[in-house]
Amino acid sequence: MMTQKQTIGFVGTGVMGKSMAKHLLYNGYPLHVHTRTKEKAEDLLKAGAVWEDSVESLTKASDVIITIIGTPLDVEEVYLGGKGIIKNAKSGTYIIDMTTSKPSLAVDIYKAAKEKDVYALDAPVSGGDVGAREAKLAIMVGGDKEAFEKMLPIFETMGENIILQGEAGAGQHTKMVNQISIAPAMIGICEALMYAKKAQLDPSTVLESISTGAAGSWSLSNYAPRMIKGDFAPGFAIKHFIKDMKIAQESAKEMNLPTPSLTMALEMYEELANQGEDESGIHALIKYFE
Known part of the structure; x- marks a missing residue:
């Protein structure tokens, strides 16, 4: 006898959320959705998702609730x-x-949930x-092992590299490690491409050589070709990266950890955002150098 799949409530259907929710739907999960702008959920509704007018009604209709929304303030309000x-x-x-949010807020949500006999996990993503489109996200999870194991089949519809990092907040801390790694790497990629251009090399041919060696990385393979083409559509928007870097900086300060390269990257991205590039992808950092 087939077990009925849990009804999932999904809040936030932006660039990432929409693809993630689609995978849940296509894997047979009954899906209820809510987002600030209903139009952003139209594709999901056509595919069989049920619209909910509020977070409250979505919560009451769901066994599992997933959120991928804006800022820690949004997360605090929604939870x-x-x-x-x-x-x-x-x-x-x-x-x-x-959502990529504050580790300390993840702990607060976990504690509040426990009092209500609700199981909370923080599970930010990278990729x-x-x-999100190819269901190949890295998912970094914080929370209880039993809850993680129960939710693993759901995580597996959206990602491939799914690791329980520790207690509540550990997923968010791991995402901060991820963002701190990316920030100076993006500066390096931009400087390298500008050097290639100044040396009158073909950047695409250079990329063929360096992407399989010690310089190779996900960011180099995925962002450098877009920089070369001048395609700055947001896979991940600058405004969201600025939000993440500020969370990382704040969390690092709480641990008395200096982060000079993160600070430098944040200043560069904030300057670009002030020039109207906040909706561009993070690879638009090349414009800072051009």
């Missing part, structure tokens, strides 16, 4: 607000925040629009 998830969740509900 801990008066009409939010924890206040309205049934006992035994699983809640998974896949950008391509990873």
